[in-house]
Amino acid sequence: MWTELGLDLEAxxxxxxxxxxxxxDIFLSQKNRPDGMGYFDFVMSEVHGLRIRELLDEKEAGRKxxxxxxxxxxxxxxxxxxxxxxxxxxxxxxAMEDVERILPRNTCALIKSSFGFKLGKVxxxxxxxxxxxxxxxxxxxxxxxxxLGHLVENLYxxxxxxxxxxxxxxLLKSEFQRFKTAVEQLTGVSITVESLQQxxxxxxxxxxxxxxxxxxxxxxPVTISGLDALLANQVFFYDNPARFTESVNxxxxxxxxxxxxxxxxxxxxxxRILISGCPQAVPNWKLPWIIETSGAVIVGEExxxxxxxxxxxxxxxxxxxxxxxxxxxxxxFQVDCAIFTPNHERLDHIQEMVTDYRADGVIHYGLxxxxxxxxxxxxxxxxxxxxxxxxxxxxxxxxxxxxxxxxTRVEAFIEQLR
Amino acid sequence: xxxxxxxxxxxSRTIELVVVNEEGKIxxxxxxxxxxxxxxxxxxxxxxxQYDCIMATGYGRTLFELAFESPTVTEIKAHATxxxxxxxxxxxxxxxxxxxxxxxxxxxxxxxxxxxMNDRCAAGTGKFLEVMARTLGCAIEAFGxxxxxxxxxxxxxxxxxxxxxxxxxxxxxxxTNPREIALGLHASVIRRxxxxxxxxxxxxxxxxxxxVAKNPCMTSLLAKRLGRRVFIPExxxxxxxxxxxxxxxxx
Numbered sequence: 001m002w003t004e005l006g007l008d009l010e011a012x013x014x015x016x017x018x019x020x021x022x023x024x025d026i027f028l029s030q031k032n033r034p035d036g037m038g039y040f041d042f043v044m045s046e047v048h049g050l051r052i053r054e055l056l057d058e059k060e061a062g063r064k065x066x067x068x069x070x071x072x073x074x075x076x077x078x079x080x081x082x083x084x085x086x087x088x089x090x091x092x093x094x095a096m097e098d099v100e101r102i103l104p105r106n107t108c109a110l111i112k113s114s115f116g117f118k119l120g121k122v123x124x125x126x127x128x129x130x131x132x133x134x135x136x137x138x139x140x141x142x143x144x145x146x147x148l149g150h151l152v153e154n155l156y157x158x159x160x161x162x163x164x165x166x167x168x169x170x171l172l173k174s175e176f177q178r179f180k181t182a183v184e185q186l187t188g189v190s191i192t193v194e195s196l197q198q199x200x201x202x203x204x205x206x207x208x209x210x211x212x213x214x215x216x217x218x219x220x221p222v223t224i225s226g227l228d229a230l231l232a233n234q235v236f237f238y239d240n241p242a243r244f245t246e247s248v249n250x251x252x253x254x255x256x257x258x259x260x261x262x263x264x265x266x267x268x269x270x271x272r273i274l275i276s277g278c279p280q281a282v283p284n285w286k287l288p289w290i291i292e293t294s295g296a297v298i299v300g301e302e303x304x305x306x307x308x309x310x311x312x313x314x315x316x317x318x319x320x321x322x323x324x325x326x327x328x329x330x331x332x333f334q335v336d337c338a339i340f341t342p343n344h345e346r347l348d349h350i351q352e353m354v355t356d357y358r359a360d361g362v363i364h365y366g367l368x369x370x371x372x373x374x375x376x377x378x379x380x381x382x383x384x385x386x387x388x389x390x391x392x393x394x395x396x397x398x399x400x401x402x403x404x405x406x407x408t409r410v411e412a413f414i415e416q417l418r
Numbered sequence: 419x420x421x422x423x424x425x426x427x428x429x430s431r432t433i434e435l436v437v438v439n440e441e442g443k444i445x446x447x448x449x450x451x452x453x454x455x456x457x458x459x460x461x462x463x464x465x466x467x468q469y470d471c472i473m474a475t476g477y478g479r480t481l482f483e484l485a486f487e488s489p490t491v492t493e494i495k496a497h498a499t500x501x502x503x504x505x506x507x508x509x510x511x512x513x514x515x516x517x518x519x520x521x522x523x524x525x526x527x528x529x530x531x532x533x534x535m536n537d538r539c540a541a542g543t544g545k546f547l548e549v550m551a552r553t554l555g556c557a558i559e560a561f562g563x564x565x566x567x568x569x570x571x572x573x574x575x576x577x578x579x580x581x582x583x584x585x586x587x588x589x590x591x592x593x594t595n596p597r598e599i600a601l602g603l604h605a606s607v608i609r610r611x612x613x614x615x616x617x618x619x620x621x622x623x624x625x626x627x628x629x630v631a632k633n634p635c636m637t638s639l640l641a642k643r644l645g646r647r648v649f650i651p652e653x654x655x656x657x658x659x660x661x662x663x664x665x666x667x668x669x
Contacts, residue, residue, distance in 0.1 A: 390532075404477060412495060416533075
């Protein structure tokens with residue numbers, strides 16, 4: 001199967017070896033995990049196995065696979081045209097020497113990683129995709145897609161607004177229309193009122209399950225670790241949507257029972273942290289692992305791989321394709337990515353999340369060289385300080401060389417919260 | 419029987435061990451180099467020292483925790499706790515050690531309110547001064563005194579230890595007075611430290627701790643640059659261990 005996809009077998013084995021080891025050390029070593037996490041352990045163990053087989057079987061049956069790097073790419077449109085959308089992970093350094101021949105050294109780890117997986121030939125999702133969707137978010141990604149276009153044959157780039165104005169919204173609508181046409185051309189399937197309605201319902205159900213999981217993290221003691229909740233947020237991007245929804249809801253049922261008997265994964269009154277900032281893609285578990293092995297628990301992620309990505313459902317009452325597209329635009333236009341200017345909504349959301357999840361402090365996670373989020377981290381810190389909410393700004397990448405310093409910082413921050 | 423509480427600060431360059439009594443007064447204070455086997459050095463230092471419980475801090479605290487099953491505390495809280503005993507009015511602490519530097523702001527009640535730490539490299543730390551002293555052929559103990567003898571400084575623009583070393587080498591080649599270079603190097607570290615302090619607190623007295631606080635040029639430049647009073651504890655290098663010992667006593 002791997003040779004068929006053109007993967008570098010040796011490099012791929014090495015990647016899976018490291019991944020398996022890290023997963024065991026970071027996830028399986030946690031105590032008293034919800035039984036429902038067994039599903040996610042299985043998904044992770046088969047992330048480069050059964051799930052790929054499933055996708056290849058879908059392809060065999062005539063379905064198309066679309067890979068995406070961003071939460072602005074509407075899964076509803078892919079599903080409605082009988083295609084499967086998978087998130088492409090970009091959460092680990094790979095083939096860095098090759099990457100730095102194409103991208104400047106001072107490019108963020110996430111962008112470098114997306115190239116590393118391609119150049120190192122280790123991502124079966126990327127290789128099985130019939131269409132890869134890039135999007136004009138930050139300058140780094142925007143320009144990097146120009147170079148990625150030379151490495152893959154099936155890159156489609158979606159433009160995105162940068163201002164939340166009427167013009168911006170009109171741009172998003174026209175880009176969703178253009179994407180719809182492109183997907184229809186790829187699959188040969190015309191989107192119908194029924195298929196779009198069904199797709200909206202499917203994705204709404206998936207997001208609603210995540211909303212339910214998030215709200216269960218408000219309890220003290222917390223019944224699911226931040227690492228496990230992050231894992232669910234990460235798996236959100238590439239699992240079969242219906243099966244994912246069912247599995248998350250099953251965990252939620254279990255958490256409700258645990259909350260009723262105060263059966264937490266950390267003792268009551270453990271310091272509670274909200275993470276805010278750059279997305280943490282698989283297998284980037286570095287910061288949450290440091291936090292949760294330093295005596296605190298993460299109660300929320302203000303992140304694309306987290307609440308920024310899953311917040312809000314789409315109005316599913318539309319009866320024409322156009323009204324449903326409008327509803328999708330309404331929903332996606334509210335994503336408060338740092339590429340927007342101004343971006344007050346994000347600041348409000350961080351403060352709302354601090355209150356809702358009863359966080360004692362905020363750790364702002366910035367990837368080195370990620371201009372939009374690093375720029376915003378300063379006003380975020382200032383606004384939180386004015387409300388007496390402790391905030392720690394972290395700037396890091398995927399390498400492990402700064403773990404010692406990060407641990408000291410995080411521990412000192414947690415001491416501050418006790 | 420009087421109880422004794424120990425604190426051990428395992429830093430990148432040195433290890434300090436401080437023992438306090440039930441009143442929190444220092445009854446014993448020892449130091450050694452960290453070398454390449456910090457746990458062996460720690461064991462040597464602890465041999466013959468009496469204490470009822472111990473708390474570890476410094477970058478080697480986790481190793482110590484595993485080897486000695488001791489509780490740990492970060493350098494930030496340890497320095498904040500130790501410095502406050504000597505200068506209760508000061509709400510800002512600057513700690514520059516062998517491989518990192520920190521600025522800490524305290525709330526009125528002594529709790530850490532905010533802190534800044536240098537990033538992953540050793541720019542602006544004791545290690546930087548040590549390498550530069552060596553490049554100028556000066557003993558580290560005399561480096562600050564020599565720098566203070568300069569009438570003016572030369573501007574050093576590189577903060578990176580590697581780049582600054584080549585900058586210094588080219589200044590020597592140009593015949594620049596080594597004392598002026600030394601003063602310039604101290605000033606460059608102070609610019610960085612002052613920036614860190616300003617990010618956490620804008621006024622009030624400062625306590626300067628860590629090995630670099632023993633350098634007279636650093637303390638005088640810091641006070642001048644910030645226009646704030648700078649206080650140095652009698653033994654600034656042992657403040658982390660002292661703070662850890664006090665925290666062991668609190669437990």
